[in-house]
Amino acid sequence: MNVLVLGSGGREHAVSWKISQSSQIDKLFIAPGNAGTNQVGTNVDIDVDDFEAIRDFCIEQKIDTVFIGPEGPLVNGIVDFFQADKAVKHIAMIGPNKEAAQLEGSKDFAKKFMKKHNIPTAKYLTVTNENIEEGISFLESLKAPYVLKADGLASGKGVLILKSLKEAQTELKSMLSGKFGDASAKVVIEEFLKGVELSVFVITDGVSYKILPEAKDYKRIGEGDTGLNTGGMGAVSPVPFAAGGFIDKVENQIIIPTIKGLKTDGIDYRGFIFFGLINVKNDPYVIEYNCRLGDPETEVVIPRLKSDLLELFEGVSSQTLSERDVEFDDRVATAVMMVSGGYPEKYDKEKSISGLNNVFDSLVFHAGTKQDGPAILTDGGRVLCVTSFGKNQFRSLEKTYENVAKITFDKAYYRKDIGFDLEEIQ
Ligand code: AMP
Ligand code: GLY
Numbered sequence: 001m002n003v004l005v006l007g008s009g010g011r012e013h014a015v016s017w018k019i020s021q022s023s024q025i026d027k028l029f030i031a032p033g034n035a036g037t038n039q040v041g042t043n044v045d046i047d048v049d050d051f052e053a054i055r056d057f058c059i060e061q062k063i064d065t066v067f068i069g070p071e072g073p074l075v076n077g078i079v080d081f082f083q084a085d086k087a088v089k090h091i092a093m094i095g096p097n098k099e100a101a102q103l104e105g106s107k108d109f110a111k112k113f114m115k116k117h118n119i120p121t122a123k124y125l126t127v128t129n130e131n132i133e134e135g136i137s138f139l140e141s142l143k144a145p146y147v148l149k150a151d152g153l154a155s156g157k158g159v160l161i162l163k164s165l166k167e168a169q170t171e172l173k174s175m176l177s178g179k180f181g182d183a184s185a186k187v188v189i190e191e192f193l194k195g196v197e198l199s200v201f202v203i204t205d206g207v208s209y210k211i212l213p214e215a216k217d218y219k220r221i222g223e224g225d226t227g228l229n230t231g232g233m234g235a236v237s238p239v240p241f242a243a244g245g246f247i248d249k250v251e252n253q254i255i256i257p258t259i260k261g262l263k264t265d266g267i268d269y270r271g272f273i274f275f276g277l278i279n280v281k282n283d284p285y286v287i288e289y290n291c292r293l294g295d296p297e298t299e300v301v302i303p304r305l306k307s308d309l310l311e312l313f314e315g316v317s318s319q320t321l322s323e324r325d326v327e328f329d330d331r332v333a334t335a336v337m338m339v340s341g342g343y344p345e346k347y348d349k350e351k352s353i354s355g356l357n358n359v360f361d362s363l364v365f366h367a368g369t370k371q372d373g374p375a376i377l378t379d380g381g382r383v384l385c386v387t388s389f390g391k392n393q394f395r396s397l398e399k400t401y402e403n404v405a406k407i408t409f410d411k412a413y414y415r416k417d418i419g420f421d422l423e424e425i426q
Contacts, residue, residue: 197277
């Protein structure tokens with residue numbers, strides 16, 4: 001099988017690493033990839049949003065399967081683009097079509113969907129310039145803090161959590177007047193839910209589904225979950241509090257109604273669904289859906305997958321997923337992200353990375369790197385993700401941190417407290 005992976009982060013490196021071990025792989029390409037993906041396949045210099053160039057490449061290289069990593073091309077309809085073209089419509093696309101990707105592409109769509117199918121989520125109201133007054137009064141009916149969400153994709157910055165009512169009302173107006181461009185022409189106001197978050201992933205062929213191991217990511221830049229939001233600073237899988245009853249509730253109250261709801265609504269969803277959940281007094285609520293795998297959750301979930309990923313992809317495209325076995329490693333996987341100093345604000349690039357060859361018994365997934373002759377340079381805010389296994393979380397973290405310490409680049413930063421909150425939950 002010839003496979004093309006779209007994307008350039010740690011998620012795409014982890015998926016490509018896994019695909020490269022499949023008994024079915026012939027050629028593996030990654031567009032545009034990074035210095036790490038080039039070690040498990042061949043990088044191709046094509047932008048993930050250049051659908052025509054991607055199609056031409058797929059024809060030229062006789063690609064059988066395309067895995068789409070980031071949400072952008074999915075929400076913009078790469079799957080529909082391929083399906084509408086005779087020359088490439090036979091290619092298996094691992095990711096939902098444009099309509100199905102609305103679960104991530106429009107918060108209003110996702111909320112309506114959840115309401116219709118009785119899926120537990122925060123109370124909400126969708127506001128545009130037409131019903132702004134209603135929005136102001138809805139805010140008054142809620143308790144602080146206040147949650148405002150731009151309806152469309154806003155590069156992970158579209159959610160505001162505000163302490164005072166006044167601030168929330170001012171921000172609502174500013175969002176509706178274009179703070180996030182078209183993405184905030186509609187704003188979803190939500191009740192604030194208090195609890196611990198976790199991410200659950202499902203792969204579906206539109207008929208059946210398989211649940212992958214859950215994970216918890218650490219989004220804030222600072223220790224103790226403080227400071228600015230980032231793309232993710234580390235992850236742990238499994239999550240102790242998810243054991244037993246909680247995941248059953250997630251399956252019965254959230255996953256099954258979502259898969260059924262998609263079918264009922266005639267939405268053909270094939271690919272991964274990311275359930276961003278919050279545990280409120282031992283009951284799961286959906287904070288968000290994403291139409292893709294999470295990053296850095298993928299860097300702990302995919303290494304735990306024992307089964308052949310391409311067989312699962314085949315199950316998705318032929319709608320025979322129910323006949324496939326999915327097996328997982330019982331050990332705990334932990335990941336720590338090494339980032340460029342200054343991230344998520346201004347940071348430098350092109351710093352030389354050393355020590356990668358000294359890593360022992362951990363995996364290193366590249367997130368933002370590039371090759372420069374024999375050297376590997378930093379090329380983004382999130383640079384490298386170090387993942388290890390252990391028989392428990394503490395052993396696993398010990399190994400991860402031991403190896404993180406062997407890797408150096410100028411102004412490297414990482415959180416030293418990944419997993420800090422899980423002990424008490426256990
Ligand atoms: P999202 O982009 O929807 O994942 O939101 C970003 C982050 O905002 C989430 O990971 C949560 O930490 C927080 N958040 C979003 N919605 C809510 C809510 N209704 N209650 C509490 N926190 C929320
Ligand atoms: N780790 C959260 C995300 O991928 O959106």
